Amino acid sequence: PYLFKHKRRNFLVKDTLRPSDLDALQHIEIRPTDVFLITYPKSGTVWMQQILVQIMDAAHPEQAEDGHNRTRVPWLEERTADNPLRERPDPRIFGTHLPADMLPLGVKAEQSKAVYVWRNPKDILVSLYHFAHTWVLLETPKSFEGFFQQFLDGEVYMGSWFNHVQEYFAAQNQLNIHFVQYENMLKDLRGEVVKLCAFLEKDLTGEAIDHVVKMSSFNSMKTDPKANYKDLIEKGRYLGETMRKGVAGDWKNYLTVAQNERFDQVFRDKMSNSPLTCTWEIDQ
Ligand code: A3P
Numbered sequence: 130p131y132l133f134k135h136k137r138r139n140f141l142v143k144d145t146l147r148p149s150d151l152d153a154l155q156h157i158e159i160r161p162t163d164v165f166l167i168t169y170p171k172s173g174t175v176w177m178q179q180i181l182v183q184i185m186d187a188a189h190p191e192q193a194e195d196g197h198n199r200t201r202v203p204w205l206e207e208r209t210a211d212n213p214l215r216e217r218p219d220p221r222i223f224g225t226h227l228p229a230d231m232l233p234l235g236v237k238a239e240q241s242k243a244v245y246v247w248r249n250p251k252d253i254l255v256s257l258y259h260f261a262h263t264w265v266l267l268e269t270p271k272s273f274e275g276f277f278q279q280f281l282d283g284e285v286y287m288g289s290w291f292n293h294v295q296e297y298f299a300a301q302n303q304l305n306i307h308f309v310q311y312e313n314m315l316k317d318l319r320g321e322v323v324k325l326c327a328f329l330e331k332d333l334t335g336e337a338i339d340h341v342v343k344m345s346s347f348n349s350m351k352t353d354p355k356a357n358y359k360d361l362i363e364k365g366r367y368l369g370e371t372m373r374k375g376v377a378g379d380w381k382n383y384l385t386v387a388q389n390e391r392f393d394q395v396f397r398d399k400m401s402n403s404p405l406t407c408t409w410e411i412d413q
Contacts, residue, residue: 131268132286136231139288141266146206151231154205159235162220164329165243166202169293170226170286171256172248173311175371176345178202179356180322181222181244181329183341188331192218201355205233226287229300240305242329245297248311250290251380251392254280256373258383261286263369277388281395291399298403312377318342347375 132139135148166181168174178201185192205225208214214221225232236243258276261267267286270276276285283289297306307328314321319342326333333341343349350356351372361367384392400406 131266139284139286140206141286150208151206151227154208154227155231155234157214157233157235159233159239159241160219160221161239161241163236163239163241164220164222165205165232165236165241166222166224167232167243167245167297167306168224168226169247169253169290171253171260173246173314174224174226175356175358176311176314176350176375177244177246177309178224179345179350179353180325180341182355183344184322184326184329184331184333185220185222187333187337187341188329189220226293228288228293229296229304237303243304243306244309244325244328245306246309246311247294247297249377249380250280250294250396251384251389252311252377253290254392255380255383257285259369259373260371263367263371265366265368273383277384277392281392291396294405295400295403298405315377318345347372 132141134140135151140146140151164181164185166174166177168177182202202222202224203214203217205223206227214223235241254277257280258270258273261270261276270279279285280290283292287293297304298308300306301308307325309321309325319338322338322341322345326338344353351370354360357370357372358367362369380389
């Protein structure tokens with residue numbers, strides 16, 4: 130009742146969301162100045178949204194004053210084809226969890242900039258497990274054990290993590306895409322913001338960069354209404370905090386030794402054609 134299959138993937142059912150709308154997204158007008166924030170759920174989407182919005186505000190102060198899209202970025206798959214995205218002034222930012230082959234065709238054709246955030250999938254599993262208890266639109270897992278298996282099988286919101294990440298890495302030569310790892314943001318946020326500014330071709334002063342970093346810390350976001358989604362908690366859509374822990378390695382508090390070994394085995398099997406490995410330096 131919560132998810133329906135679209136092509137080979139699972140998508141969240143929403144009143145406004147129909148398969149034909151998702152397909153129509155492929156043909157929306159895209160501009161070279163558009164910036165796409167792309168993630169598999171729970172990889173640090175809101176964190177990167179906060180960073181991108183701060184960078185764009187600093188680079189385009191006239192728009193920051195309008196506040197036109199500078200609270201939260203419009204979410205691609207929640208838009209229907211008739212939504213007036215085209216009235217938004219440039220540069221537009223969009224967020225999406227769509228897999229690479231369902232992106233608007235213009236992202237590739239126009240070589241719009243795309244930022245892809247990825248994260249240790251064991252931590253994503255744990256974060257998604259909590260989120261499934263938080264977001265009323267997701268089915269509450271009956272047990273961690275069952276959810277663990279569903280995650281490995283890709284029977285969760287937005288389908289398989291393994292496919293999502295692999296398909297974006299495979300598409301990297303066709304897209305104008307910048308990969309950022311969640312764990313690297315934890316280690317050196319400023320360094321990652323500097324790299325992002327270079328990719329986005331936004332020339333920020335050192336002071337402006339410091340401001341971006343300050344506004345994007347976990348503690349600052351936890352009390353920032355743009356980032357903590359308190360409005361959705363108040364409306365009853367979320368049953369708890371989404372700014373949960375914000376750390377690497379929380380999976381160690383959840384996975385048994387046997388589950389961890391099984392996860393590593395599945396990772397090796399599914400990712401054998403990819404340069405990604407299952408070691409996350411920050412875990413050590
Ligand atoms: P946890 O549930 O592990 O705490 P998304 O935005 O893609 O849904 O991802 C949510 C995850 O990102 C949550 O992970 C959340 O705590 C974490 N997160 C959000 N902002 C963060 C920040 N500034 N620093 C570190 N982690 C952050």
